Amino acid sequence: MFLKARRSSRARTVAAGLAAVAVLATACGGSNNSGGGGENADTLIVYTGQSGDWQLNFNPFAPSTLEGPGTIFEPLFYFNRLRTVDPRPRLGKSYEWNADGTQLDIELRDDAKWTDGEKFTAQDVVFTLDMVKKNPSMNGTGYKGEATAVDDTHVTVKFTEPSFMEGPQVLGAIYMVPEHKWKDIATPATDVVNQPVGTGPFLLEEFKPQAFTLKANPGYYAGEPALKKVRYVALSGNQSGEAALRQGQIDWQTGPVPDMANIEKNYPGYKGITFPMNQAALFTCSNAELGCQGPQTDVAVRKAVYYGMNRTQINSLAFENTASEISPGFALLERDKEVISGELQEKTAPMQPDVAKATAALESAGYAKGSDGIYAKDGKPVAMTIKVVAGWTDYITAVETIAQQLQQVGIKITPQQVSWNEWSDSRGRGQYELLIDALHQGPAPDPFYNASYFFSTATTAKVGEVANPNFSRFSNPAVDQALTALKGVNPEDAADRQQYFDTIQTEIEKSIPYIPILTAGTTSEYNAKKFTGWPTKEDLYAVAAVWQRPDHSEIFLKLKPAGQ
Structure with missing residues (x-):
């Protein structure tokens, strides 16, 4: 189960942001939060982009989960998705594949306990894996293995076909839950969990709609964390987050702030880090055979949009030039450079618009420009609505900019700001023409996972049914x-793998169901004066995004109050 993190929500007005900061100041006991002293000296105050009140739910498998993956509920191992390094053991100690990739043997640690005092055993792992397999909406990784507890500390997972690529999914992207607590949950994919019991380094201390707090687990097998509390606050968007940051009211947020190149100057005591990871795109409901409707179901229209964008301008206006080029085959240009297909027509999406190619794509498919300047076919204009979450200011700027740009190629785009809930529901059910979002990466630094999530028939559904996440x-x-073939090839056999990456990337480029915009530069701002141990560009031991799970828990485990 790979959970898509909720992106940073965006503010609507400065006034709303300042009002929210006033509330936050009261909740956090004043504004002196940038130093090492005071009642909040060992409390990390984070803002995930939550806009509006929190809705209680700590079910790590539910789409509406607030928190828990990595902090309360743990995977067996932590895989760094930014670089190729050995996975760090969590609940697991070691693992090994057999020669043909059909059996995965896992050794578990023997000193982990659930926070209610019960011992963690192999049976909990088997129960969790079986539960995920039985519930398709929980099974975002497509897990099909058969798990068996050999004894309390050993699990064997067998597959009917070579499945090397399932390793990081099973080991790093499924969060273990206690059988004795979950066996009686009727619908584990959606039921609310309000009193979570996990093995992780933190447990729930307090929940209120405006904020909730995790506290360090004194019985954690690796020792009680130096970071004693993590307080999650709800504001009204990234402008209120920026105002809270400026006043020292929060210690960590991931999202844009004005003048991101000068974070240390503008926010004394704070530092910033930006890295490329998620790929911003115009999502299209592309498949008419599965019920999609609208001009975007025609690849010629998608190609025209692709060539009509001025990505340099979008980067400047919407992303403060923190984004970078993107491959139309959706492998990451730097991390995956060894497997970028040489058979792609274009290694990167053009940064400047090509009006001639855009209009040629439309005209060769039978579209003609009307008196209003908009192309049409069979009496239907190339006019589409693009959904964006109200308050996501960078994405709102991006879609408004794209709409203006596409007028030059005879395409009408109407941005539509909606609530996160409406946007998310429309995205899942395919009830949209265009929307803006980002393709996330998998549990390990390999483009197989991005492709298996977003481009596999197994992870999609008919319009009206929930897709996850295609x-x-x-x-x-x-x-x-x-x-399927890649699953059976040992990841160390680069030569055999490349032929399959060539197929995947070139077929994606031909169809572009997600129209690539840019590789997003994910930026976090953090309180370096109050806490030490943050990731750096030289030591990206985890993804430095507050909403990235379980990476954020790796950071929580590293942080120490200044002076310790």
């Missing part, structure tokens, strides 16, 4: 076959 409804037999 929201575009893309379905391509050649891509499916290549993904």
Whole structure:
């Protein structure tokens, strides 16, 4: 189960942001939060982008989960998705594949306990894996293994076909839950968990709609964390987050702030870090055979949008030039440079618009420009609505900019600001023409995972049903076959793997069901005066994004109050 993190919500007005900061100051006991002293000296105050009150739910598998993956509920291992390093043991100690990739043997630690005092055993792992397999909406990784507890500290997972690529999914992207607590949950994919029992370094101390607090687990097998509390606050968007940051009211947020190049100057005591990871794109409901409707179901229209964008301008206006180029095959340009296909027509999406290519794509498919300047076919204009979450200021700027740009190629785009809940529901059910979002990466630094999530027939559904997470409804037999084949190739066999990456990337480029915009530069601002141990560009031991799970828990475990 790979949970898509909720992106940073964006503020609507400065006034709302300042009002929210006033509330936050009261909740946190004043504004002196940038130093090492005071009642909040060992409390990390974080803002995830939550806009509005929190809704109680600590179910790590539910789409509406607030928190828990990594902090309360743990995976077996932590895989760094930014660089190729050995996974760090969490509940697991070691693992090994057999020669043909059909059996995964896992050794567990023997000193972990659930926070209610019960011992963690192999049976909990088997129960969790079986539960995920039985519930398709929880099974975002497509897990199909058969797990068996050999004894209390050993689990064997067997697969009917070579499945090397399932390793990081099973080991790093499924969060273990206690059988004795979960066996009686009727619908584990959606039921609310309000009193979470986990093995992790933190447990729930207090919940209120405006804020909730995790406290260090004194019985954690690796020792009680030096970071004693993590307080999650709800504001009204990134402008209120920026105002809270400026006043020293929060210690960590991930999202844009004005003049990001000068964070240390503008926010004394704070530092920033930016790294490329998620890929911003226009999601299209692309597959008419699965029920998608609208001009975007025609690849010619998608190609015209692709060539009509001025990505340099979008980067400047919406992302303060923190984003970077993107591959139309959706492998990360730097991290995955060894497997970027040489068969792609374009290694990167063009940074400047090509009006001639855009209009040629439309006209060769039978579209003609009307008197209003908009292309049409069979009496239907190339006019589409693009959904964006109200308050996501960078994405709002991006879609408004794109709408203006596409007027030059005879395409009408109407941005529509909606609530996160409406946007998320429309995305899942395919009830949209275009929306803006980002494709996330998998549990390990390998482009297989991004492709298996967003471009596999197994992870999509008919319009009206919830897809997870192939929201575009893309379905391509050649891509499916290549993904299946990759599962059976040892990841160390680069030569054998490349032929399948070539197929995946070139087929994606032909269809572009997600129209690439830019590789997003994910930026976090953090209180370096109050806490030490943050990731740096030289030591990216975890993804430095407050909403990235379980990476954030790795950071919580490293942080120490200044002076300790």
